[in-house]
Amino acid sequence: MAGFIARHHLNRVFCLEDFEKLSKSCLPRAVYEYIRNGAGAEFSLHYNEAAFHALLWQPYRLRQVDKVETGVTIFGETYSVPFGLAPTGGAAMVRYDADRLEARAAHRLDTPYILSANSLTPLEDVFAVNPRSWFAPYFPDDYDVIDGMMARLEKVNCRVIVVTVDVPVAAKRIAEQRAGYAMPIRPNLPAARGALAHPGWLFGTLLRNIVAERKPRIENIRAQGGPGIFSKEIKAVGGSPKFDWAHVRHIRDRWKHKLVLKGLLRADDVEKAAALGVDAVVLSNHGARQIDTTISPMEALMETRARLPDYTLIIDGGFRSGNDVLKAMALGADLVLMGRPFLQACAVAGESGVAKAITLVKEDIARCMAILGVTQFDQLKEVLIEN
Ligand SMILES: Cc1cc2nc3c(=O)[nH]c(=O)nc-3n(C[C@H](O)[C@H](O)[C@H](O)COP(=O)(O)O)c2cc1C
Numbered sequence: 157m158a159g160f161i162a163r164h165h166l167n168r169v170f171c172l173e174d175f176e177k178l179s180k181s182c183l184p185r186a187v188y189e190y191i192r193n194g195a196g197a198e199f200s201l202h203y204n205e206a207a208f209h210a211l212l213w214q215p216y217r218l219r220q221v222d223k224v225e226t227g228v229t230i231f232g233e234t235y236s237v238p239f240g241l242a243p244t245g246g247a248a249m250v251r252y253d254a255d256r257l258e259a260r261a262a263h264r265l266d267t268p269y270i271l272s273a274n275s276l277t278p279l280e281d282v283f284a285v286n287p288r289s290w291f292a293p294y295f296p297d298d299y300d301v302i303d304g305m306m307a308r309l310e311k312v313n314c315r316v317i318v319v320t321v322d323v324p325v326a327a328k329r330i331a332e333q334r335a336g337y338a339m340p341i342r343p344n345l346p347a348a349r350g351a352l353a354h355p356g357w358l359f360g361t362l363l364r365n366i367v368a369e370r371k372p373r374i375e376n377i378r379a380q381g382g383p384g385i386f387s388k389e390i391k392a393v394g395g396s397p398k399f400d401w402a403h404v405r406h407i408r409d410r411w412k413h414k415l416v417l418k419g420l421l422r423a424d425d426v427e428k429a430a431a432l433g434v435d436a437v438v439l440s441n442h443g444a445r446q447i448d449t450t451i452s453p454m455e456a457l458m459e460t461r462a463r464l465p466d467y468t469l470i471i472d473g474g475f476r477s478g479n480d481v482l483k484a485m486a487l488g489a490d491l492v493l494m495g496r497p498f499l500q501a502c503a504v505a506g507e508s509g510v511a512k513a514i515t516l517v518k519e520d521i522a523r524c525m526a527i528l529g530v531t532q533f534d535q536l537k538e539v540l541i542e543n
Pocket of ligand 1: 190191192242243244245246272273274292320418440441442443444445472473474475493494495496497499
């Protein structure tokens with residue numbers, strides 16, 4: 157039955173926005189808003205996407221485009237697409253076992269995948285289904301906790317950590333609060349109403365998590381796990397207001413593999429990271445979820461690429477098609493990440509939903525490149541102009 161419903165949904169999906177619309181009918185409003193919403197008045201949420209409209213294509217014609225190259229190599233690993241799954245916490249609230257479903261789909265389709273620390277699935281179980289996973293820790297300022305977590309990651313042979321640095325304190329997102337979303341989970345009228353209106357989610361996701369895990373916990377915050385989703389301690393999950401460059405130096409001294417900082421928007425911060433030996437950064441405003449009215453990551457990319465021509469730059473925020481991804485590649489990005497669309501695809505149809513989302517973007521990339529008259533990413537800058 158579940159398979160039939162998933163197939164029925166997938167037949168109605170033609171682009172990533174369709175997943176957003178369908179996820180609205182699959183999820184209680186509190187969870188739907190938790191994924192969709194942004195900070196403040198959501199200016200940045202729209203501005204992130206508007207950045208793509210300020211860049212237009214001027215295609216070449218009459219070139220042979222029967223073979224386009226859509227793969228990338230990053231940190232010595234080759235993938236079939238230039239985009240990956242951004243770390244998204246709370247995925248298990250969207251669908252039971254969502255972390256593993258996403259990790260598996262990504263692995264099957266040769267796509268980078270990043271597990272968030274803010275997840276209910278022990279990272280060992282996720283690395284078992286996708287050994288090429290990257291991990292995005294939320295480190296506290298306590299050096300012993302950081303060291304313990306790095307030792308745990310060594311044991312699963314993790315090769316890339318993406319330290320999220322744009323959550324010194326928790327954000328305030330009004331739409332999710334109004335809909336009753338809260339961590340730790342607390343019964344409230346709007347959330348209860350939404351859950352009862354979605355029995356499939358109530359039994360198949362929330363209660364299944366509680367029954368299967370007994371006491372579901374945020375498993376990947378510390379070496380020995382983390383707080384339960386009903387515990388007040390959960391407030392501490394996220395970064396720390398005392399986490400600073402000294403911590404980055406400490407991590408760099410001890411972590412022998414690739415180190416990425418996620419959430420930078422200033423070229424001078426990227427220069428500092430590069431000088432400390434950080435291997436790459438993710439230019440990101442956390443999908444406009446932390447603070448409203450920041451510059452868009454695409455604007456940060458233009459400034460940063462001009463100042464650091466050879467540094468590895470990853471970007472996310474508002475990408476919704478292959479066409480969008482190609483604009484970042486044209487401006488010199490090495491990899492693009494997407495968050496919301498994959499969570500929404502997972503809500504709609506689990507692993508096959510995520511696989512379809514990846515495939516839609518991959519096909520769009522190949523199609524757009526051919527129509528633009530280019531066969532390799534490094535030719536894209538020739539056909540992009542600012543509006
Ligand atoms: C529901 C949700 C949860 C997220 N959780 C995390 C997280 O735990 N760690 C992190 O670094 N970023 C997190 N992010 C931000 C994403 O990694 C990414 O920066 C953002 O989603 C990109 O924007 P997009 O959703 O428009 O693609 C989260 C985003 C969403 C939508």
